[in-house]
Amino acid sequence: MLHFIKVNRFLKTLTPLHFKNLEIVPVTLDGSYSCLSTCNVFCNSNNKVSSYSGVNKANKVSRNVLIEKGLTEEKKSKAMQAYLERAQKYNAFMKEKTEEFNTGKRHLANMMGVDVETFTQNDVDAAIEYLFPSGLFVPGARPLMKPPEKIFPPKKDAEFDDSGRPFHFLFYTGKPNFFELLHEFNVHLQNLNDYEDKMIRRQLQPDPNVKLQLTGSVWITKEDLETRLVENLTDKEYSNFLSLLERIILHPYVYNIKDTVMSVRKPIMNTKVDISKPSKPSYDKDGRAYITTTACPRKSARATVTVWYPGTGKININGEDINYFAHVQPREQVLFPLHFSGMLDKVDIDATVTDGGTSGQAGAVRWGIAWGLRSFVSTDMIEKMRLAGLLTRDVRRRERKKPGQWKARRKYTWKKR
Incomplete structure (x- = not known):
């Protein structure tokens, strides 16, 4: 032998x-x-x-x-070598951008005077909008600061080692991330069944006071799931995934895996006021339509604006015409909604404004005119006005002076001696 x-x-x-x-x-x-x-x-x-x-x-x-032991090298094809180089290059690029984002976020938090640990992405967006106000019509052209994974399209990590062997044990299914997710939820379902059998043998019942609250949230959509898994799914596969989730939430002990279930659900956002549905105009004794907007804010100024249709382009501000504002810039602010919508010679404006300075009063009248014009223009024009920022209230205020500084932002001149 x-x-x-x-x-x-x-x-x-x-x-x-x-x-x-x-x-x-x-x-x-x-x-x-x-x-x-x-x-x-x-x-x-x-x-x-x-x-x-x-x-x-x-x-x-x-x-x-x-x-x-490094005494010889493993031979690999040019295609495999190029694949690994692309994957490594992408990972290095994302790592660099993530470090830059974290550094910028820390500096931005210091500028706003808040703790970086509690500085959320919503705070970042508000700070960018405050520090870099923009009047660009297209939102995508405005300044923004987002995590790299939300700006750059996601890519899968290297799925092979240097010898060409796949890392994932479900690689040959074609969609390893999706089937791994199915496998994980199936394991959770089996564990819940085992736990239920154990409780039955002990003659114990589920706690009626502990329930999984799903109100206010929905299952993650197919598009969001594809983005998370970086894989394309068919309608049949997504339907099977939802069927498994529905079986899990019907289990009496589903509250034991609350965090796992909520990881594939997203909250329903509160619906905002639909600006595309304006109020119906009122009519005077002569049959002219009009819309009155009260409490139009801008800084400390408040305005009441009435838009009359049809009209001849007459503008009345506190009993005066457009010359109520002595400078050109506030005049342009007031006329901009009328020029943008093409209603300059088709409506009349009556405005009463109090408090505030020239800039605040012009901004309040401008917003009141734009808000009232919604009732007399088309839906497409309303959307264009929204994109132009005419229908968004400007909540900015004058920033206060800081102690130990010359003004709100300016520091005292530093002198060595």
């Missing part, structure tokens, strides 16, 4: 003829030898050497040892 003999125990018995087809490589890390050959070395009971063609297990093991 043939049996395998380790090379390092059999080296002294070999003659130079035996080394003809063998390549002996010393491994200096542990003092042993490794054999790479086109044949396999065996020995029978008479200590005679025989060969067997092909690559056997011993050759593979010895080659892996050499690769691990």
Whole structure:
């Protein structure tokens, strides 16, 4: 019966003829030898050497040892090498951008005078809008500061090692992330069934005071799930996923995995006022339609604006025409909604404004005019006005002076001596 003999125990018995087809490589890390050959070395009971063609297990093991100890390199195709380089380059790029975002977020929190640990993304958006106000029509062109994963399209990490072997055990399903998620929820369901059986044997019932509250949230959409998994799903696969989730939430002990269930649900956002549905206008005794907007705010100024339709372009502000504002800039502010909507010569404006300065009064009248024009323009024009920022209240206020500073932002001039 043939049996395998380790090379390092059999080296002294070999003659130079035996080394003809063998390549002996010393491994200096542990003092042993490794054999790479086109044949396999065996020995029978008479200590005679025989060969067997092909690559056997011993050759593979010895080659892996050499690769691990850095004595040789693993050959890989150009396609695999290019794939790994792209994956590594993308990961390095995202790591760099994440560090830049965290650094910028820390500086922004210091500028706003808040704790960086409690500085959320909503706070970041509000700070950017406050520090960099923009009148650009397209929201995507305005300044923003978002995490890199929300700006740059996500990509999967390297799915293979240097030898071409896939990392994920479900790689050959074609959608490993999705089927791994299904597997995890299925395991949770089995664990809940086992826990229920255990409680039944103990003659215990579920706690009626502890329930999973799903009110105010819905299941994650197919598009959001695809974005999270970085995989494209069919309607059938998404339906199967929802069926599994519905089975889980019907389990009497589902509250034990509350965090897991809520991870695939998203809250229903509070609906805001639909600005595309304006109020119906009123009519005077002559049949003219009009809309009155009260408490139009801007800084400390408050205005009451009435828009009459049809009209001739007459503007009345506190009993005066547009010359109520002495400078050109506040006049342009008041006329901008009328120019933008093309209603300059089609409506009349009556406005009463109190408190505040020139800039605040002009801003209050401008917002009141824009808000009233919704009842006399088309839906497409309302959307354009919204994108232009005419229908958004400007809640900015004058920033207070800080102690130890010259003004709100300006510091005292530093002098060395």
